[in-house]
Amino acid sequence: MIYGAMKFSIGGSLKLAFRPWVEGLENIPSQGPAILASNHLSFSDSFFLPAVLDRKVTFIAKSEYFTAPGVKGRLTAAFFKGVGQVPVDRSGARGAGEAAIKAGIEVIESGGLFGIYPEGTRSPDGRLYRGKPGGLARVALATGAPVIPVAMIDTEKIQPPGQLMPKLMRPGIRIGKPLDFSRYHGMEGDRFILRSVTDEVMYEIMKLSGQEYVDIYATAAKRQIADEAKRRAEEEKHAGGKPGTQG
Template identity: 90%
Template sequence: MIYGAMKFSIGGPLKLAFRPWVEGIENVPAEGPAILASNHLSFSDSFFLPAVLDRKVTFIAKAEYFTSPGVKGRLTAAFFKGVGQLPVDRSGARGAGEAAIQSGIKVLERGELFGIYPEGTRSPDGRLYRGKPGGLARVCLATGAPVIPVAMIDTEKIQPPGKVVPKLMRPGIRIGKPLDFSRYQGMEGDRFILRSLTDEVMYEIMKLSGQEYVDVYATAAKRQLAEQQKTSGTTGPTGPAEK
């Protein structure tokens, strides 16, 4: 009920204001579990994708979005719950990744759509970075759910890091055909299988998005960028908390 009300109150205005174009929406099944694996360019990705779909999509969000004190904190928590976000404590503990995986499995076991960003964080420069094998691949093999590659287009131009007011322009969403990884069922303990599955999905995302691919993790690229800025005495833009 809350999700439906929030989708109506947020999704409708989003589509009206930004008029996102969509290709391949027929690739999202009308029912049953599926994993939407997307590139990650902007804080707004988790809102634009659900806005154009008829079905609920659940993403993982930082627990801090749900635990901030005061009236603003309660409103923020209600907002993220309403748009289908699940809180997971990802403060750096080793169990954080496992908690996210188990949350995704539960969503899929209910026959719903689970959204995930294989890069693990937003791209620092608009390029596509190496996918992390632990989350996407393990959730896929644990549930047998198909993986649907998704490419968000130009969302980073709407609200770049450090910009509070979004720019009114049309983002795009390309949705690829479902990928079946049943051939790997029962092999979730093989790290080479996890890597192969993840790389196959990233390749499909790259074809859909047209992004330049960088074979390093986005988190490593961000650390390197931060070190360069520290050395040069400059600071990069800051924006909403990373997802």
């Protein structure tokens, strides 16, 4: 009931304002479980994808979104519940991963669509990064559900970091054909199989998105970018403080 109302209001508003284009809707099953594995460019990805589908998609979200105090906190929690997101405690890396896997399996076993971002975090520069083998592959192999690769296009350009107002432009969504990993069912304990499954999915996402692929994790890339920015700031600080540098 809440989801339907939120989808109608938020999804309808998004489609009216941004007019996202979609390719491959026929690849989403009309019923039954499936895993939607998408690249991750923007916070809005979790809203644009459900907006164009007839079925509910469940993503996981930080538990902090559901437990913040006050009126704002309650409204935020109601919003995330309304758009089909479920809370996961991410206070510990291993605990967060296990909680996400459990949540995904529960969605699949109930016959639903489970949305997941294999990169684990948003891309820091628009490129596609190495998929983490823990969540996506383990849910797929534990349940036997098909994996549908999804590519979000240009969503990061709608509201870049530091920009207050979103830019009205048409993002895109490409939905690929389902991938069947049933041949590996029950082998979720084999890390080589998990890596192979994840890499196959990421390759399909890369073909759909046209992104440049970088074979490191996005979290590592973010650290590198932050370290480089810090180094440049230090160099500029020291250069500016040296006597004789002014013309």
